[in-house]
Amino acid sequence: MLLLTEKQAMERVLEFVIAGNTSQMRDSAFVRELKAWIRFNGSEAARLGDGLFAGASGNPTAPAWLGRLLFDAFFSEQAENDKYARHVRSSAGIAVFVxxxxxxxxxxxxxxxxxxxxxxxxxxxxxxxxxxxxxxxxSLRPAFGQFLGIPGGRPDLVIRFGRGPEMPRSLRRPLESVLL
Incomplete structure (x- = not known):
């Protein structure tokens, strides 16, 4: 694990995050899949027991039909890039698992x-x-690894950490329901 806490290094990671996010936001298949995985309210999250609960990322909850409309209206490349910039700049550090x-x-x-x-x-x-x-x-992973100085390694997880409010958790199905 590489621990990055210096602002300059964190800003450089942010550049990679924004480049990756921009690429993902311009991929209509990625955006469709993301939208399909969002659970816009607690009852939908509880009923399905999977996905990404909107409240877990600090987004407001809404009836599913309204949530999908709001997603289309407000989910944009610039808004997401701005959100990630705020997140990185308010974090104590970034851990990269290699x-x-x-x-x-x-x-x-x-x-x-x-x-x-x-x-x-x-x-x-x-x-x-x-x-x-x-x-x-x-396509970003090799340059990200080079920036990190890990010529033989492979960056696999990028995690921000710090103090902040506890967010609601995404629900998961019971283990017995997903085992074959």
């Missing part, structure tokens, strides 16, 4: 490392949130 190699066992190890980080952060009252655009947009 795989030594690009294979399943190393990806799982990154997940385990993040899990330990997130659990300890929670125990300390520190909030975490994903900023994965630099690793979700495949």
């Amino acid at each position: 795989s030594e190699r690009n294979d399943r066992s190393h990806w799982i190890e990154v997940g385990r490392c993040f899990q330990r980080f997130a659990l300890q952060a929670t125990a300390l009252g520190v909030r975490t949130a994903h900023l994965n655009q630099p690793v979700e947009v495949a």
Whole structure:
């Protein structure tokens, strides 16, 4: 894990986040999939037990039909880029989790490392949130890795952390309902 707390390094990460977010916002398939995964109110989130609850990201809740209309009206590249800039600039730091190699066992190890980080952060009252655009947009990942100075490694997770209010959590289905 690389821990970035200097403002200059965090601003550089923000450049990658905005480049990735811009790429994603210009991809209509990505935006359609994101919209399909948003649960615009608590009852929809509870009924479906999956997705991204709007309240968990600080967005207002609304009936599903209205939420979809509001999404179309207000979800824009500039608004999202501005939101990410506020998020990064208000964070205490950014943690980047890096795989030594690009294979399943190393990806799982990154997940385990993040899990330990997130659990300890929670125990300390520190909030975490994903900023994965630099690793979700495949064309950005090599340059992001180069910026981080990890020639043999692969950046896999980008997490901002700091103090802030606790947000509602996205619901998940019970384990028994998703196992085959």
